Amino acid sequence: MSEVSASNAAAPPRKPRVAVHKFSSCDGCQLALLNAGEALLALAERVDLVHFAEAGPMDPEAEVDIAFVEGSVSTPEDRARIVRIRANSRFLVTLGACATAGGIQALRNLADGDGWLGTVYASPEFVSSLAQVSPIREHVHVDLELWGCPVSGRQVLIAVGSLLAGAPPAVPDERVCLECKRQQAVCVMVTRGAPCMGPVTRTGCGALCPRFERDCYGCYGPAERPNTQALGRRFAGIGLVDEAIVRRFHFINSQAPAFLEAGQRARGHADD
Ligand code: SF4
Ligand code: SF4
Numbered sequence: 001m002s003e004v005s006a007s008n009a010a011a012p013p014r015k016p017r018v019a020v021h022k023f024s025s026c027d028g029c030q031l032a033l034l035n036a037g038e039a040l041l042a043l044a045e046r047v048d049l050v051h052f053a054e055a056g057p058m059d060p061e062a063e064v065d066i067a068f069v070e071g072s073v074s075t076p077e078d079r080a081r082i083v084r085i086r087a088n089s090r091f092l093v094t095l096g097a098c099a100t101a102g103g104i105q106a107l108r109n110l111a112d113g114d115g116w117l118g119t120v121y122a123s124p125e126f127v128s129s130l131a132q133v134s135p136i137r138e139h140v141h142v143d144l145e146l147w148g149c150p151v152s153g154r155q156v157l158i159a160v161g162s163l164l165a166g167a168p169p170a171v172p173d174e175r176v177c178l179e180c181k182r183q184q185a186v187c188v189m190v191t192r193g194a195p196c197m198g199p200v201t202r203t204g205c206g207a208l209c210p211r212f213e214r215d216c217y218g219c220y221g222p223a224e225r226p227n228t229q230a231l232g233r234r235f236a237g238i239g240l241v242d243e244a245i246v247r248r249f250h251f252i253n254s255q256a257p258a259f260l261e262a263g264q265r266a267r268g269h270a271d272d
Contacts, residue, residue, distance in 0.1 A: 016065040016164055019051035020095075021085055023071030023078050024105055024133065028150040029096035030054045030070055036153035043157055046164070063088045066163055068156070070095040072102050074133045086140035091163055093144040096151040099136050101221050102255030103149070106133040110250055110263075135255050144169055149219035149252045152204055172203050173224040176216050179207035188215050193238045195248055200226035200258070221253040228262035242269040 020030060033040065034055060049055065050062045067089035073079055086092055094100045102109070108116050109132045117124040136142055144163070146155055155171070162169035176198035180187060185207050188194040197218035198210060209216045222228075228249065235245045249263035 015046065015048045017050050017062065018047045018066045018068070018160070019059075019062060019064045019085075019089070020049075020054070020068045021051065021060065021070070021081075022053065023069060023082070023099065023136075024074040025071030025096070025098040025103065027054060027070070029098070029148075032148075032150040032153045033068075033095070033156055034153075036157055039154070039157050043160060047160070061088065064090070066091045066093060066160060068093050068095050069099050069136050072098045072106060072133050072135055073130070073139055074105060075129050077128075079130070079139060082136060082139050091143045092136075092140065093146060093156075093159060093163075094136050094142055095146055095156065097147060097149040097219055097221065097252045100145045100147050100256075101253035101259075102133050102135050104252055106135075106255045107250065109133055110254060133255075144171070146171065147202060147219075147221040147253075148204055155204055174203055175199055175223040175226075176201045176203050176205070176207050176210070176220070179203040179205075180210050183207050183211055185210040186213075188213060189234070189238070195235050195238060195240055195244075197231070197248060199234075200228050200231050200262075217251060218248070218259065219252050221256045222258035226258050226262075228258055229265070232262060232266055242266050245269075 020033065022030065049057050050064060051057055051059045061084065067085050069082070069085065069092060073082060097103050098105070113131060117127055121127055137145070144159060146159060159169040180198060183206065188210050189196040194215035196210065196215035198216040200223055201216050201218045202220045202223040204220050232245055235248060245266040246263045249259045249266065253259050254263065
């Protein structure tokens with residue numbers, strides 16, 4: 001090939017660059033993404049995965065088109081790191097309950113955090129943690145929040161496809177109850193009096209728990225316009241004491257405002 005024709009050859013289009021970052025979390029959402037199998041391999045053909053420590057590539061300071069963030073902010077180092085990631089990213093997407101609403105570790109916000117540190121660690125003075133655990137949106141702008149504990153790998157890949165196509169990703173926010181009807185799952189609250197969070201929880205999981213005769217524990221966070229007051233009264237009607245109602249709302253998504261407020265309301269009754 002001559003020098004002229006070589007210089008005229010069109011360069012291949014740059015692939016979008018994607019990173020997956022971890023904060024305070026159990027890694028389950030990254031595993032859910034890895035478990036997406038063939039769909040993930042197909043995505044890997046279309047993008048450059050520049051940082052995804054659990055899968056291999058490591059370049060945490062890389063500039064990217066899409067940054068996925070798993071986990072919540074719980075240390076001063078986390079707080080500085082999420083600001084750098086935001087500055088390096090065109091779109092920032094939270095992955096799962098920890099990143100989106102604090103996760104299970106945010107329960108320490110509702111208790112004596114220092115007391116817990118002293119219980120868990122032999123030398124708590126060496127542990128540098130913030131007074132509160134917080135979701136990513138409390139620190140930087142988030143373009144898209146994906147819920148679940150863990151997140152649905154399929155939902156993540158659909159969201160990436162939409163972002164890369166320049167279309168706003170559609171994330172369902174209707175209730176798990178509607179999905180139960182579509183899947184013909186028998187209602188565990190009506191038939192067994194189970195304290196199901198489905199009436200106030202967003203779907204995205206395909207009503208996974210009720211389909212296996214388990215009550216939903218709210219891992220996909222609040223649905224649109226969740227009537228938590230009515231559900232709290234229903235829980236009391238099926239025999240839950242106030243403290244048990246608090247625990248239904250203050251669990252994996254305790255920092256989601258609707259669940260935080262519902263738990264505080266029930267806590268108020270418990271303290272009466
Ligand atoms: S949302 Fe659940 S599965 Fe995902 S990192 Fe947090 S604890 Fe793990
Ligand atoms: S039914 Fe509820 S707890 Fe179970 S996976 Fe779905 S949202 Fe999570």
